[in-house]
Amino acid sequence: MLSLLKKLASSKKDRIYEGRTEHLKQFRLSANIGDNTTRLLDIMNNSFDIKTRTFKIGRTNTRAAVIYISELVNDFIINNNIIKSLILESTFVTDKNGKVDLDLIKDSMLSLAEVKEAETFDEIVLGIMSGDTFLCIQGFAKGLLISARQYKGRTVGQPNLEPSVKGPQEAFVEMLSVNLGLIRRRIRDPNLTFEIHKLGRRTKADVVLMYIKGIAHKDLIDKIREKLLAIDIDRVTTAVEVSKLMIDKPNSIFPLVQVTERPDRVVAAMNEGRVAMIIEGAPDGIIIPVTLPILMQSPDDYFESWLAASVIRITRYVCFFISILFPAIYISTTSFHPGMLPTRLVLSITASRTGVPFPAVLEALLMEFTLEILQEAGIRLPRVVGQTVSIVGGLVIGQAAVQAGVVSPIMVIVISITALSSFAIPDYSLSMASRIIRIPFILLAVTFGSFGIAMGLLFLLAYFSSLKSFGLSYLTPVAPFRPRDSRDALIRGPLWSMHRRPEFLRPEDTQRQAPTGRSKPNES
Amino acid sequence: MRVERLSKVQVMTITVGAIFGVDILMVQHHMVKIARQDGWISLAIGGLLSIGFAFIYYLLAVLHPDLDMPEIKLKLCGPFLGRLLLFPTALYAVLYAGLSARIFAQALKMFLLDRTPIYAIIALMLVVVAYSVYKGIYVIGSISDVIFPLCVFTVVSMLLLSFQQVDLDRLKPVLFENMDNVIRGIFPGFRHFMGFGIIAYIYCHTYQAKGTYKWFIAGLLIPIAFYVLLTVVSIGVFSVGSLEGLIFPTLTLSKSIEFPATFLERLESFTAVIWIALVFESLIVFFYISIRDFSVLFGISRKYDRYTIIVLIIAAYIISLLEPHGIQVLNYFRILVSTYTLYSLIIVPLLTGYALLKRRRSKQ
Numbered sequence: 042m043l044s045l046l047k048k049l050a051s052s053k054k055d056r057i058y059e060g061r062t063e064h065l066k067q068f069r070l071s072a073n074i075g076d077n078t079t080r081l082l083d084i085m086n087n088s089f090d091i092k093t094r095t096f097k098i099g100r101t102n103t104r105a106a107v108i109y110i111s112e113l114v115n116d117f118i119i120n121n122n123i124i125k126s127l128i129l130e131s132t133f134v135t136d137k138n139g140k141v142d143l144d145l146i147k148d149s150m151l152s153l154a155e156v157k158e159a160e161t162f163d164e165i166v167l168g169i170m171s172g173d174t175f176l177c178i179q180g181f182a183k184g185l186l187i188s189a190r191q192y193k194g195r196t197v198g199q200p201n202l203e204p205s206v207k208g209p210q211e212a213f214v215e216m217l218s219v220n221l222g223l224i225r226r227r228i229r230d231p232n233l234t235f236e237i238h239k240l241g242r243r244t245k246a247d248v249v250l251m252y253i254k255g256i257a258h259k260d261l262i263d264k265i266r267e268k269l270l271a272i273d274i275d276r277v278t279t280a281v282e283v284s285k286l287m288i289d290k291p292n293s294i295f296p297l298v299q300v301t302e303r304p305d306r307v308v309a310a311m312n313e314g315r316v317a318m319i320i321e322g323a324p325d326g327i328i329i330p331v332t333l334p335i336l337m338q339s340p341d342d343y344f345e346s347w348l349a350a351s352v353i354r355i356t357r358y359v360c361f362f363i364s365i366l367f368p369a370i371y372i373s374t375t376s377f378h379p380g381m382l383p384t385r386l387v388l389s390i391t392a393s394r395t396g397v398p399f400p401a402v403l404e405a406l407l408m409e410f411t412l413e414i415l416q417e418a419g420i421r422l423p424r425v426v427g428q429t430v431s432i433v434g435g436l437v438i439g440q441a442a443v444q445a446g447v448v449s450p451i452m453v454i455v456i457s458i459t460a461l462s463s464f465a466i467p468d469y470s471l472s473m474a475s476r477i478i479r480i481p482f483i484l485l486a487v488t489f490g491s492f493g494i495a496m497g498l499l500f501l502l503a504y505f506s507s508l509k510s511f512g513l514s515y516l517t518p519v520a521p522f523r524p525r526d527s528r529d530a531l532i533r534g535p536l537w538s539m540h541r542r543p544e545f546l547r548p549e550d551t552q553r554q555a556p557t558g559r560s561k562p563n564e565s
Numbered sequence: 566m567r568v569e570r571l572s573k574v575q576v577m578t579i580t581v582g583a584i585f586g587v588d589i590l591m592v593q594h595h596m597v598k599i600a601r602q603d604g605w606i607s608l609a610i611g612g613l614l615s616i617g618f619a620f621i622y623y624l625l626a627v628l629h630p631d632l633d634m635p636e637i638k639l640k641l642c643g644p645f646l647g648r649l650l651l652f653p654t655a656l657y658a659v660l661y662a663g664l665s666a667r668i669f670a671q672a673l674k675m676f677l678l679d680r681t682p683i684y685a686i687i688a689l690m691l692v693v694v695a696y697s698v699y700k701g702i703y704v705i706g707s708i709s710d711v712i713f714p715l716c717v718f719t720v721v722s723m724l725l726l727s728f729q730q731v732d733l734d735r736l737k738p739v740l741f742e743n744m745d746n747v748i749r750g751i752f753p754g755f756r757h758f759m760g761f762g763i764i765a766y767i768y769c770h771t772y773q774a775k776g777t778y779k780w781f782i783a784g785l786l787i788p789i790a791f792y793v794l795l796t797v798v799s800i801g802v803f804s805v806g807s808l809e810g811l812i813f814p815t816l817t818l819s820k821s822i823e824f825p826a827t828f829l830e831r832l833e834s835f836t837a838v839i840w841i842a843l844v845f846e847s848l849i850v851f852f853y854i855s856i857r858d859f860s861v862l863f864g865i866s867r868k869y870d871r872y873t874i875i876v877l878i879i880a881a882y883i884i885s886l887l888e889p890h891g892i893q894v895l896n897y898f899r900i901l902v903s904t905y906t907l908y909s910l911i912i913v914p915l916l917t918g919y920a921l922l923k924r925r926r927s928k929q
Binding site for chain 2 (some may be wrong): 251296378379489490491492493494495496498499500502503504505507514516519520522523524
């Protein structure tokens with residue numbers, strides 16, 4: 042029995058670690074080129090996109106082979122800078138005795154920026170899979186991994202989920218190198234650090250942690266790195282997916298990391314002392330840690346006057362509450378407290394509900410459900426058809442439902458305002474969370490009226506207060522209240538007044554600008 | 566690692582939250598019953614006296630910066646006597662919370678939810694309270710940070726909006742042949758501010774920086790100012806005679822504010838949300854106190870003390886529903902607060918004096 046259990050446990054362990062390449066570490070290259078290529082092709086299951094070219098180096102009889110994945114490399118570089126050089130310019134690569142010298146090839150022949158020696162199969166396989174070209178020469182128990190990568194992908198475009206009226210209009214793409222370039226271009230500081238890690242037993246995706254050394258707190262970086270390295274999974278494709286494995290409360294419907302597709306946003310966050318993470322193959326990055334006030338900020342806030350930006354930001358907060366509470370308030374007012382409304386309004390609401398067969402709560406839930414269907418359909422369908430859906434859904438169904446007496450016109454107005462308000466929330470995940478918690482509020486309102494709504498809000502407040510994003514309270518700097526950091530929370534203070542970085546992020550360099558922070562007015 | 570502590574601002578907001586509570590709904594009624602039109606004077610004197618006693622509590626906490634009140638009692642008086650002194654406080658906190666919940670549920674039933682049963686109102690309130698208290702003192706601090714500005718805004722707005730209805734003649738004659746009543750009202754006035762005792766429970770969780778005392782006193786001065794102003798305005802609006810008949814004058818005052826030309830005709834449903842928040846905050850503070858007291862009483866470590874909330878919430882729920890008559894509940898509440906105030910006035914100065922003496926001896 043015990044042995045069976047042990048066997049089961051060991052087989053489970055084997056299954057868990059399936060897909061790793063670490064076990065290849067023990068296998069080293071042999072001096073025989075034929076054995077090496079055969080073995081490499083075997084490991085990679087002789088996939089058709091793995092190309093091998095065997096040739097002789099110049100006039101010597103020494104055979105060499107290059108192995109690469111055709112879709113991940115630049116053919117021109119391989120042909121001209123590797124194969125052509127080795128076949129035609131052999132005089133540079135032989136020593137006094139006329140034997141091929143690997144060091145000479147590496148140092149004098151290959152005119153490529155990144156060339157490194159490799160001896161074990163794990164690093165060679167990983168290199169080839171990542172887009173490197175492996176050069177293997179007869180008689181040498183080591184080879185060269187040459188970087189001639191060229192990933193094909195789309196060009197830098199505009200942000201889809203975080204559009205802004207003013208400011209930069211660039212968004213991340215799927216290629217890591219391009220994304221890193223977008224960041225580097227904006228911060229010409231040698232302290233900008235990119236830390237690369239491999240993640241996923243099978244995908245082995247390049248995950249890059251980005252921060253500015255000297256600004257981001259060391260504890261925060263260590264904590265994120267520790268959580269990142271603790272992940273053991275076979276596949277990751279996006280940074281958001283990685284973040285779900287790192288956060289303390291994975292069941293929270295509220296976002297505990299900030300997802301962004303804007304490099305300018307990442308740059309601004311790193312300048313505050315936060316840490317960003319992007320991953321090869323995904324057009325979005327994440328910023329850690331995050332708070333609710335940060336999620337309510339939009340890039341546009343910083344391109345307008347502080348007064349205008351503050352008004353807009355307050356409007357956004359109002360929209361957040363409308364998107365959560367408006368149907369609940371409507372139901373509680375009409376069902377429990379009609380006395381607080383002016384008599385004419387009460388009469389108007391009553392008249393509009395005449396003939397509607399459902400109670401207000403059912404009406405609200407029905408409309409909510411319809412709205413969710415419309416939103417889902419709008420996302421899934423192609424853009425051209427998506428517009429038709431909004432016309433059919435918004436106008437035809439809405440109007441038809443009112444005319445058929447299924448819902449009242451006032452309910453259509455309530456749900457429309459609620460939906461519009463949820464679209465005004467700058468963060469998509471937060472907007473989605475507001476859509477979800479709207480339903481419990483409706484149920485509380487129909488059971489307990491405004492008391493139910495108040496209790497729901499207090500529960501939400503307690504929940505928000507207990508949420509933490511990598512150790513940072515979710516309501517900071519509002520609660521715990523930090524007057525100095527509040528200049529960029531509920532309102533957006535003048536830029537010149539924000540001469541210190543937010544203290545709640547504990548930046549190592551607290552000073553952002555000189556206390557005066559602005560150019561002096563002209564003296565005339 | 567980030568060390569979580571309560572800020573100075575949170576010391577103020579928690580103190581305000583502990584003092585407010587159901588008292589804010591009926592303080593005027595209570596004071597006018599004793600000192601008639603001069604009730605606000607008794608309240609002001611009681612408030613000023615409470616500042617002196619608050620200093621004694623603060624001193625006791627400062628002398629034991631790593632301990633809270635139940636631990637201090639045990640340290641100063643030993644395990645047996647300490648527990649004996651602790652028991653009344655623990656009992657008081659849970660009784661206070663239960664009776665507060667009941668009184669507030671009655672007020673809600675009277676003004677907002679006439680068809681909803683009291684047991685359902687209390688049950689919902691206590692569930693949310695239990696969740697908040699379970700999350701710990703730092704979450705309580707954050708909650709008070711958010712509720713505090715809303716409460717200040719609401720009370721100030723209500724005072725300003727109802728000021729046009731105030732008839733100052735109703736406050737006259739000031740101190741005319743009423744001195745005895747004013748003096749008699751000082752102690753009841755004082756006991757409305759007994760929530761300041763929370764400092765002895767939270768000081769060990771603060772940064773203990775300079776200026777904490779100022780913020781603590783600010784947290785006491787704000788309720789004093791609000792209570793006195795509410796009493797003045799309520800007397801001015803309703804007159805002494807009417808006020809004696811109103812059990813929850815604050816709610817009646819907010820109901821009396823009308824906006825004939827605007828979208829909302831009456832504000833009481835919305836202001837009720839703020840009163841709910843205020844009472845909620847007071848409840849979570851008192852449940853926190855009872856958690857700490859009972860945990861120390863039964864030797865439960867800090868790590869697990871939050872689990873006692875399950876028992877305490879059930880106890881408070883039962884207490885809140887024991888008495889069928891609402892008026893009787895109000896009487897019990899008054900007797901409870903008065904008795905505990907007397908107990909504290911004797912015990913806490915004695916403890917502080919003993920702690921000072923002990924300190925001097927150890928220095929020598």
